Amino acid sequence: MADLKLRDIAKSYGEVNVLKDIDLDIKAGELIVFVGPSGCGKSTLLRMIAGLEKITGGDLEIDGVRVNDVPPANRGIAMVFQSYALYPHMTVRDNMAFALKIAKQSKDEINAAVEKAAKMLQLTEYLDRLPKALSGGQRQRVAIGRAIVRDPKVFLFDEPLSNLDAALRVATRIEIAQLKESMPDRTMIYVTHDQVEAMTLASRIVVLANKGIAQVGTPLDLYERPENEFVAQFIGSPAMNLIPGEITATGALSEVTLENGVKAHSSVPTRDEDLGRKVNIGVRPEDFKPAGAADSCFTGKVAITEKLGEVTLLYFEPQGGREAVIAKLPGVHNGLRGTSVTLSADPDKIHLFADGRSLLYR
């Protein structure tokens, strides 16, 4: 129902730049997830969209109207806070009705809206309780209900699940996904640091890093075709392995000679002028598979193994002062610790990064 346009959005506190050059188009009905490491400004960006933080540069448009200087209440947004932010002295019903009462709607309208939202969130029997008599999950549902009653054009979620325990988090995540499905025309922006939430909920993910946007794309885009090393390592767990090498053959199938002389092949196309270029190959731990010496791309001594049942994680001894290479092999593997293991990966699973940027995008 509502498009959002962010044009060169910037935020600075005095001399300190927190965000700059944020350009983003959000289409109506999308569920956009902002992810990024702590302190990357994702919550700040959300609060700027909400109108709780002043935008110090650029333009924000909701539905084609510039709203930089419009107060939060008139932007057609509703926000769900990380800490729930329920009004502790009001019952669930009054909490949900608060915004409508402020907007001077009629009693019947308010009641109907509250009842409808309560039914949707299974809160009907708690309507007359105070927030302190509710569990964490119920409080979060009230907070979501408070947003729904206002029937906003854009929903904003600020890490809504981070205060819930693991089981409840999964359940509430699914509820949010269902909520989105029941309101397909509503735009939602969701901030989280949990990449599982990002991968499962998002129609598109915005990875924020280093004061700007690192990449925007669908979850699988980010996973399969990361634009840069940051996104490559941020999405996926454990993080993607980066191993330095040099391009020794170019073309549709590139050949990279790694430090230890092993030749790895990647389906990322390279040009003639790339010959001899220093690159990092990127391999996800789950893309490694045991191999013979012939087509290997990595050999190392296993320092630690972690058996999780469905998979076994191998941590190799670090080489050349870099982070330890990690491999994730399906099934249970015993007796690998201390032994030397050779691994390979399919050419289309091997990413190439030069100066931190993927060679796929240029």
Add this chain to the structure above:
Amino acid sequence: MSAIAGQKSRLTWAVNISVVLLVVAWLVPTVGLLVSSFRTTDQISQSGWWDAAFPVEKAFRDRVSADGETQSNGLYVLSGDLLTNGQNAADLKPGTKIKAFGTSGIKPGAYKAGTSADLGDGGTLTINSDGTYTASSPTSFDGSGPRVYFEAELPPAFTLANYREVLFSDGMGQAFLNTLTVTIPATIIPILVAAFAAYALAWMQFPGRGLLIAAVVGLLVVPLQLALVPLLRLHLEIGIGQSFLGIWLAHTGFGLPLAIYLLRNYMVGLPRDIIESAKVDGATDFQIFMKIVLPLSFPALASFAIFQFLWVWNDLLVAKVFLPANDGSKVMTVKIADDLLGSRGGDWGILAAAAFVSIAVPLLVFFSMQRYLVRGLLAGSVKGG
């Protein structure tokens, strides 16, 4: 925070002992005052309030009445009852016991009650502990009974006379009403003003906010005595003069720095998310203040109300300066200081009753408001709350 607040300190015993000491230190004089206010001046001067439940010994002088002399066995006899017919009958309540008596002022307690004293010339005097006496003499008493001295044990006596006098006959009732007239507006006005100011200083952005807060903190340490004379002159010049309106304004001014400081510190501690959530919900600053911040600040409002109420109620200085000196507008503290301590400094019963009347209302206020001082009003609003 809950980890720190919930932890049992190893010094719990020290806390408990201090609390007990404090309670004792405050309760003992209060109870003493209460007990004294029910005793007569005589009893207060004879024994401490802790002896109030026990009899008081007091010495009396009397002369046996010579009326009704009879003759028996050749002796002239006088008999009667010292408690009901003697000169001290007014002081000797029923139940008084005579412990000892004597016939000269040098040895007033020479004989135990019930024994006979030698009056000389064959005369004897017997006084029983219930006050009945028999004096006999071989010669006629001739209209002049013997002088007697006796030590009597007065039973404990409690009386409401002090209160009756203080409340109804001494103008204290008017003073009580005056104190209420001063105290109630002087409590409400500063709270009303300070709550608005505190919200603005805590949650509204405007230039100079930090300076204003600093100024309020600075005003906290200015002694009010400094302002008495200039303020009174100002009141006289603008026509308020010495009046109730003047004292309301004075107390409001003197109370505001503390009120703003206390309330602002409380309000600034309210969860930011709640206030922002209300903003997103479309509430104006005024609506946020009225519907969210004010109800949640109730404990702080109650604390300050108690502070201000007690301070204004017990205030003597400001009342002396800002109220006219005529009898009709004296508050209780002035009344006690001027009338009771001045002209009746020895009348401890009245003083104690007056003092107790003046602390009764603050006690009432404290006990009725103290339940609002409990914490936990924010429970359930934000995580961990």
